[in-house]
Amino acid sequence: MLGAGSVGCFVGGAWQAAGLPVSFIGRQSVADDIAAHGLSLSDQEGWKTHIPAAAVRFSTRPAALAKADIILLCTKSIGTAAAAKQIAVHAKRKPLVISFQNGISNAEVIRKILPKLSVLQGMVPYNVVRLGPGRWHRATWGELATERNSVTEKLAARIGDRPGRLQLSGDMRSVLWGKLLFNLNNAINALSGTTILAELNQRDYRRVMAAAIVETLDLLQAAGIEPARIGQVPPRLLPHAIAAPDFIFRNLFLRVQKIDPRARGSMLDDFDAGRPTEIDYLNGEVVRLAESLGRRAPVNQAIVELIKQREAGVEHIWSARDLRNYVLDGHRGATGFGY
Ligand SMILES: NC(=O)c1ccc[n+]([C@@H]2O[C@H](COP(=O)([O-])OP(=O)(O)OC[C@H]3O[C@@H](n4cnc5c(N)ncnc54)[C@H](OP(=O)(O)O)[C@@H]3O)[C@@H](O)[C@H]2O)c1
Numbered sequence: 379m380l381g382a383g384s385v386g387c388f389v390g391g392a393w394q395a396a397g398l399p400v401s402f403i404g405r406q407s408v409a410d411d412i413a414a415h416g417l418s419l420s421d422q423e424g425w426k427t428h429i430p431a432a433a434v435r436f437s438t439r440p441a442a443l444a445k446a447d448i449i450l451l452c453t454k455s456i457g458t459a460a461a462a463k464q465i466a467v468h469a470k471r472k473p474l475v476i477s478f479q480n481g482i483s484n485a486e487v488i489r490k491i492l493p494k495l496s497v498l499q500g501m502v503p504y505n506v507v508r509l510g511p512g513r514w515h516r517a518t519w520g521e522l523a524t525e526r527n528s529v530t531e532k533l534a535a536r537i538g539d540r541p542g543r544l545q546l547s548g549d550m551r552s553v554l555w556g557k558l559l560f561n562l563n564n565a566i567n568a569l570s571g572t573t574i575l576a577e578l579n580q581r582d583y584r585r586v587m588a589a590a591i592v593e594t595l596d597l598l599q600a601a602g603i604e605p606a607r608i609g610q611v612p613p614r615l616l617p618h619a620i621a622a623p624d625f626i627f628r629n630l631f632l633r634v635q636k637i638d639p640r641a642r643g644s645m646l647d648d649f650d651a652g653r654p655t656e657i658d659y660l661n662g663e664v665v666r667l668a669e670s671l672g673r674r675a676p677v678n679q680a681i682v683e684l685i686k687q688r689e690a691g692v693e694h695i696w697s698a699r700d701l702r703n704y705v706l707d708g709h710r711g712a713t714g715f716g717y
Contacts, residue, residue, distance in 0.1 A: 381453030392542025415512030455659040462491035481659030500524040517638035556606035568645035571695035582698035588621035
């Protein structure tokens, strides 16, 4: 697991608990945390496991890549190119590289730097939160996915039906765009400054998310890309389910999707830590798709601009109503969104 933070520690720990030999490469603070407390994992279905510190192979040095047969890249997207360069220098066994990152184009970035390696795109559907020292918790639903090939078939078989199970797909582009529709909420959540559940309980935030999804679906249709269904609701119905009145949203959507009250978007963590966000790999992908089609994506563009302002130091928590007024009312005439 290269870039062992929330995703890397949870998935790597779950796979180790399933019997796979896993090594983690990450930062000193995470190494110290696990050395002091071991690795404790849990999920919403009541699964819990603890791996004692002595059983966790955690290194802060990329030289540990030398023995890897499969490298799961779990850094934020802004760290992709640097991590791929470390793989180029240190990996010795022609490993398979799988990006377990959000966004559409990470595998492409890695392939450019590592043209001789097999690089696959993966997808992590659920939210992982760090609950305390050495503790990571899977706070939403879904199954990991990656492309099907002879190696990933063996990997999925080794994990079996245990937590961290891996689904295989023949069309990851469609899976990634299906996931991105949900990730369009990351920026809205970060601008709201609150938990995902508290944010989604306010309809005006959901209206902004629905409009961002409608805009994306229209562009995907124009590009001939069919986003995969991730979760219970088909992509075309997603904006309607999300923008529905509170009573319907809570009873239909939230009851099925089950979001832990502690789940937080990782972009909010980026704000708190003063780090650049992944916005260029999320809503920014939609803006680039629009440009490639000679079109515009005003809703997603407005959201990108607000996140960039925050990255530049403008601290502001957007109330649901203000965000809706700013992002939608300014653009509704141009786009015809009904939300
Ligand atoms: N967290 C979630 O719930 C979730 C769910 C689905 C998908 N994702 C996606 O999964 C990816 C990882 O997210 P995350 O939340 O797990 O991020 P994270 O908690 O920030 O973990 C990444 C860790 O890797 C470290 N790192 C970066 N470059 C490294 C390198 N070259 N060598 C060693 N360590 C390195 C980072 O340190 P620095 O901070 O010092 O760079 C950080 O500690 C992102 O694309 C995210 O969007 C996250």
